[in-house]
Amino acid sequence: MFTQELARLAGALVTGYDFRLVLSSPLQRARRTAELAGLHADVDPLLVEWDYGGFEGRTTKDIRAELGYNWSAFTHGVIRGETPGETVEEVAARASRVLTRVLPAMVDGDVALIAHGHYLRILTAVFLRQAPRFGAAITLDAGSVSVLGFTREQPAILAWNHGPQLPLVPSES
Template identity: 70%
Template structure:
């Protein structure tokens, strides 16, 4: 019995660019909807990341509307469309706190992927709600991959969840995908299977001495 012909996978690559360093990312504070700028080093990271993108043929570029992502895109040489679905995880009542501070307050080894966040000045989100947003971005990106490459500029936790959605994995797997400020990651299809080509590739820019 002959098998049904398979639909050829998209030929483009999905490039994830995490924004450069901010004061809060440098100190480990959870930065969801707080709109803060890049540091000088963060701008260096974004510019250097742009040098890693020169071989791609982007037919679509999307960015979170927050200034740290928009500025990163600009310095990397991209002119993206803004998409609210690429906003960072809404950390609710844990906005601005470090993991150490949250654990000291709660009295156990809290993680955002396993334990979530309480409401605060913003409602907060579950990992499933972040994945739902990410799935809309992935659907749009995959549709464009047949014509070329797609760039997504955003934030650490949201892009980690987005990668799990693309890979058809459980979103809590994002906890195992480290993603540094200013890093570039590349996802693509290997035949019909979504796969990681490059993950957390950082531009060669030294951090400032503290």
């Protein structure tokens, strides 16, 4: 569950990073997280959470109970509702555009992205050159901090899902 304290603690985890670019989803929770973490973020609408269409605002448990099977947005998709919803591939296309923007900044320094769990899991899959559905295999907690970068010129996860109880020390391998 998101709390203001988690956002402040996440900010402590990134103290010392030299951010060349800080971007946030336009949604209030992400903007507030950035603020509480002490990050001055530019809003990027491409970082908005996955549009769940007719499943928006509902829990996975409730959707599964209604559908009668082990539903996942990653594998089964969403249905039309007040909004049309997005496929995992459409979310990945947005994530790819964000990566096109941030990769040049990563050459000279660090980049911070403040966004939403499912979206960031898909962005990570795209960064790692995996299928977008690979994001289903990655756990990401609210208020956690992760570090993506390169190991021997290959995209890599350097630190993942670090919460306030764990120090954030990227691997140097």
